[in-house]
Amino acid sequence: xSRRLAxxxxxxxxxxxxxxxxxxADSSTPDPAAVERARKQVRMLDDLYxxxxxxxxxxxxxxxxxxxxxxxxxxxxxSMKDKGWHEARLIDATGEPYxxxxxxxxxxxxxxxxxxxxxxxxxxxxxxxxxxxxxxAATPVPVVSDKCILCHAHYKNVEKGQPIxxxxxxxxxx
Ligand code: HEC
Numbered sequence: 099x100s101r102r103l104a105x106x107x108x109x110x111x112x113x114x115x116x117x118x119x120x121x122x123a124d125s126s127t128p129d130p131a132a133v134e135r136a137r138k139q140v141r142m143l144d145d146l147y148x149x150x151x152x153x154x155x156x157x158x159x160x161x162x163x164x165x166x167x168x169x170x171x172x173x174x175x176x177s178m179k180d181k182g183w184h185e186a187r188l189i190d191a192t193g194e195p196y197x198x199x200x201x202x203x204x205x206x207x208x209x210x211x212x213x214x215x216x217x218x219x220x221x222x223x224x225x226x227x228x229x230x231x232x233x234x235a236a237t238p239v240p241v242v243s244d245k246c247i248l249c250h251a252h253y254k255n256v257e258k259g260q261p262i263x264x265x266x267x268x269x270x271x272x
Pocket of ligand 1: 151152155159161162163164165166167168169172188189190191194195196197198200239240241242243245246247248249250262263264
């Protein structure tokens with residue numbers, strides 16, 4: 099190969115490698131419109147779950163022996179996960195969970211609880227699992243009814259308007 103030809107190839111190789119890098123960045127950064135759709139899905143699920151759990155508590159819980167809102171929510175979340183839709187979990191924000199496993203479990207959950215207590219209503223981040231993008235989100239759970247206090251006595255000490263917990267979501271970005 100002549101020297102001239104070799105030099106002429108340099109920009110081709112450079113441009114080629116830049117394009118390859120852009121392509122790989124593209125596949126790991128999901129389309130903003132897809133992220134927005136995942137957010138909308140979380141908002142819809144959040145309204146659905148919260149409405150369902152509050153209705154169950156209002157109409158069916160008479161005393162401490164009843165199937166708790168927290169237990170009903172956990173079973174509902176598990177069934178949706180088993181069907182492959184998404185993951186959701188109840189997280190404590192008071193430092194005194196009924197079940198230790200409901201305490202904030204990692205950096206995302208700890209930081210989400212701090213932000214929700216400071217007044218944010220929606221916290222999220224894009225994560226990757228098995229090479230696929232997911233939206234990880236958290237929304238606040240307020241004390242919505244006096245019945246909550248039947249079982250979570252310490253909720254009555256929580257400042258008005260402060261969340262006592264959160265729902266954490268992991269939803270596929272498609
Ligand atoms: C009948 C008793 C009972 C009532 C009423 C009840 N809970 Fe719970 N709650 C529980 C139990 C038991 C758990 C643990 C569930 C589990 O993880 O299996 C729980 C878990 C939770 C958690 C997860 C953190 C933790 O403490 O483990 C939150 C948040 C929560 N409940 C909020 C509420 C809210 C809000 C209400 C009112 C709408 C409510 N609960 C009503 C018994 C109750």
